[in-house]
Amino acid sequence: MTAKKKASKKKAAAKGPAGSTPAPARAQRGADGVYPETQILSRNFGVEDSWTLAVAREQGAYTMLEKALATMTPAQVVEEVKTSRLRGRGGAGFPTGVKWGFIPQDSKKTKYLVLNADESEPGTFKDRYLMELDPHLVLEGCLLCAYATGLDVIYIYIRGEYPLSITRMEGAIEEARQAGYLGKNILGKQGFTVEAHVHPGAGAYICGEETGMLESLEGKRGHPRIKPPFPAVEGAFGCPTVINNVETLAHVPCIIEFGGAWFAGLGIQPDPANPRALGSSGTKLMGVSGDVKNPGVWEFEFGITLRELIYDYAGGPLDGRKVKAVIPGGLSMPVLTAGELDVPMGYDALQKVGSGLGTATAIVMDDACDMVEACENIAHFFADESCGQCTPCREGCHWMEKIFARIKAGEGTPKDLDLLEHLFVNIEGRTICALADAAVWPLRSILRKFRHEFLAQMPGQSDPALPAGSAAVGAR
Amino acid sequence: MSAFEASAPAAPPVPASFPPKELRQACDEIVARYPTRMAACLPVLHLAQKHFGGWISPEVEAGVAAYLEVSDSHIRGLLTFYAMFNTRPSGRHEVWVCRTLTCWLRGAAGLRRTALAKAGVDRCGVESPDGRFLVKDMECLGLCEVAPAVFIDGAPHTEVTTESLEQLMDACE
Ligand SMILES: Cc1cc2nc3c(=O)[nH]c(=O)nc-3n(C[C@H](O)[C@H](O)[C@H](O)COP(=O)(O)O)c2cc1C
Ligand code: SF4
Ligand code: FES
Numbered sequence: 001m002t003a004k005k006k007a008s009k010k011k012a013a014a015k016g017p018a019g020s021t022p023a024p025a026r027a028q029r030g031a032d033g034v035y036p037e038t039q040i041l042s043r044n045f046g047v048e049d050s051w052t053l054a055v056a057r058e059q060g061a062y063t064m065l066e067k068a069l070a071t072m073t074p075a076q077v078v079e080e081v082k083t084s085r086l087r088g089r090g091g092a093g094f095p096t097g098v099k100w101g102f103i104p105q106d107s108k109k110t111k112y113l114v115l116n117a118d119e120s121e122p123g124t125f126k127d128r129y130l131m132e133l134d135p136h137l138v139l140e141g142c143l144l145c146a147y148a149t150g151l152d153v154i155y156i157y158i159r160g161e162y163p164l165s166i167t168r169m170e171g172a173i174e175e176a177r178q179a180g181y182l183g184k185n186i187l188g189k190q191g192f193t194v195e196a197h198v199h200p201g202a203g204a205y206i207c208g209e210e211t212g213m214l215e216s217l218e219g220k221r222g223h224p225r226i227k228p229p230f231p232a233v234e235g236a237f238g239c240p241t242v243i244n245n246v247e248t249l250a251h252v253p254c255i256i257e258f259g260g261a262w263f264a265g266l267g268i269q270p271d272p273a274n275p276r277a278l279g280s281s282g283t284k285l286m287g288v289s290g291d292v293k294n295p296g297v298w299e300f301e302f303g304i305t306l307r308e309l310i311y312d313y314a315g316g317p318l319d320g321r322k323v324k325a326v327i328p329g330g331l332s333m334p335v336l337t338a339g340e341l342d343v344p345m346g347y348d349a350l351q352k353v354g355s356g357l358g359t360a361t362a363i364v365m366d367d368a369c370d371m372v373e374a375c376e377n378i379a380h381f382f383a384d385e386s387c388g389q390c391t392p393c394r395e396g397c398h399w400m401e402k403i404f405a406r407i408k409a410g411e412g413t414p415k416d417l418d419l420l421e422h423l424f425v426n427i428e429g430r431t432i433c434a435l436a437d438a439a440v441w442p443l444r445s446i447l448r449k450f451r452h453e454f455l456a457q458m459p460g461q462s463d464p465a466l467p468a469g470s471a472a473v474g475a476r
Numbered sequence: 477m478s479a480f481e482a483s484a485p486a487a488p489p490v491p492a493s494f495p496p497k498e499l500r501q502a503c504d505e506i507v508a509r510y511p512t513r514m515a516a517c518l519p520v521l522h523l524a525q526k527h528f529g530g531w532i533s534p535e536v537e538a539g540v541a542a543y544l545e546v547s548d549s550h551i552r553g554l555l556t557f558y559a560m561f562n563t564r565p566s567g568r569h570e571v572w573v574c575r576t577l578t579c580w581l582r583g584a585a586g587l588r589r590t591a592l593a594k595a596g597v598d599r600c601g602v603e604s605p606d607g608r609f610l611v612k613d614m615e616c617l618g619l620c621e622v623a624p625a626v627f628i629d630g631a632p633h634t635e636v637t638t639e640s641l642e643q644l645m646d647a648c649e
Binding site: 110119120121122123124125128159160161162163197199200201202203204205216217218219220221222237287288289290291295296297331361363365369374377378380381384385387 | 510511514519557559577582616617619621623631
């Protein structure tokens with residue numbers, strides 16, 4: 001059992017038949033000023049045996065599939081998701097309904113859904129909760145996507161290091177098949193025939209990148225493809241393919257239940273003055289790990305600030321320590337300092353402060369963290385996980401790691417910082433996929449915001465303004 | 477990903493007969509899920525590695541390649557790309573220590589030292605001299621909220637300390 005909150009205190013009330021429960025209202029800070037948790041996606045997390053079909057059905061599993069099949073056309077489902085303004089939860093935030101609209105409806109080819117359950121982004125563990133604790137919700141979301149876009153086969157690509165997720169999703173598929181939610185003419189709907197399979201990964205971060213994932217699904221090394229062609233037209237096995245994150249599709253049943261307009265009313269609205277600020281509608285599983293008292297994952301409406309998330313839910317820093325730096329969403333986003341935490345968790349707000357929502361799972365580093373070593377650790381990750389196709393990424397990530405190691409060993413000079421800046425420019429935006437950018441963003445932001453720590457470790461460069469012992473503290 | 481092999485083999489491997497009868501049904505079922513045989517590579521290699529003692533020898537590699545109608549080199553390409561596969565004997569117990577940022581913040585470097593000392597080796601990725609352990613440096617295992625994380629023989633252990641890791645490894649045969 002790996003989901004930490006398995007024995008959570010809350011006991012979800014049985015949901016009853018579709019339409020019998022009122023739509024959850026907007027979150028409001030209470031009299032105590034605390035931003036409340038929401039339980040929409042996570043409503044079954046505390047329920048005993050929530051992953052079995054029998055229990056999931058008591059909680060209303062598959063009633064939204066029934067509703068859609070009985071009362072909605074596929075185009076109406078796509079419209080509802082467009083109205084909801086649901087954006088991808090895998091990191092890039094692409095509007096889900098728009099993505100579904102790209103699937104050619106006149107194609108005679110088999111169409112695929114590849115569910116991105118690779119979840120290899122460091123600091124990220126939210127999809128694991130969904131797959132371990134509510135696999136039928138995940139599957140219902142997949143089936144609604146399949147109905148909406150006319151798909152034939154679902155592959156659920158789960159990282160190999162998630163044995164319990166694999167077991168639970170395989171179990172859910174088997175139960176669903178026996179109950180008639182998968183297979184031929186699902187729930188008696190003529191022509192709605194869908195199969196689902198789990199495909200296990202084998203330990204490679206890059207297989208979370210959508211086209212790396214397709215290669216891996218096809219039995220190859222996970223080398224991302226040059227786009228176009230886009231997967232919607234030419235994806236798995238050369239056929240039209242939808243790729244969505246686990247959490248993205250797990251939102252779809254509640255959008256069908258309460259309506260796209262309800263979902264769009266939750267969270268942060270788009271900015272009419274800025275066409276690129278698409279808003280952050282709905283709720284999100286958000287997590288915190290690292291140097292905090294109470295790491296974990298919770299569901300919130302978009303809008304809680306990073307500071308509230310860290311202090312009110314993750315318990316704040318360990319005793320006697322101070323927060324120094326936070327990466328707000330996985331490892332692949334620019335870092336924020338302790339003074340920059342009053343930013344709402346949302347796609348546009350975090351972008352505005354020079355970072356990004358990413359996977360909305362923050363990694364907290366406290367004042368015992370040596371930023372040079374942290375950079376070496378981060379650069380090692382990307383060097384290790386680069387697929388090796390692009391020279392700037394393959395060579396550049398290793399170079400960056402070596403430069404940080406050199407500085408750590410006390411052999412760095414200020415020229416090394418210029419060299420790093422030169423590398424950043426020659427890596428970012430010059431590769432097939434975004435892994436290389438993902439390496440540059442945290443490293444460059446740490447270097448710029450904590451430059452004094454790098455200088456302090458260089459012979460003859462120590463910064464007199466620096467409080468004693470504030471660098472090179474934590475021999476981890 | 478793995479380093480270059482030091483020496484070239486003396487002769488081509490004799491392909492193992494694959495799948496063995498215990499795996500035949502499972503492998504055939506896996507192949508049936510996909511439009512191409514190649515797509516079955518990863519799940520079939522997982523089964524093969526488990527069945528053949530935790531690693532894929534050149535003989536098994538050739539056997540899987542023949543079964544899935546791909547080249548030996550295609551399989552080798554996969555084995556060296558994906559961190560979960562081993563191309564050398566992997567000891568009776570495989571210990572994965574997460575090294576990525578959150579676990580590192582929570583003490584993973586100490587766990588790595590402990591694991592290597594217990595195994596009696598000076599680096600990750602080599603079998604211990606007594607054949608008991610293979611310690612592997614792994615990237616984020618997705619258990620960051622209960623870091624630091626270690627897997628032993630595929631089973632997750634969380635909030636691991638140097639003491640609890642010693643106990644866990646002592647309990648391994
Ligand atoms: C290096 C890299 C790793 C990624 N890893 C993941 C991942 O583990 N899980 C995920 O859902 N998306 C990951 N993504 C994002 C996917 O490429 C893709 O945008 C996403 O799966 C689309 O689904 P969504 O629109 O529902 O978010 C990754 C992207 C990159 C560049
Ligand atoms: S950027 Fe890196 S990971 Fe992405 S395709 Fe190029 S080499 Fe591979
Ligand atoms: S960093 Fe170790 S499990 Fe995520």
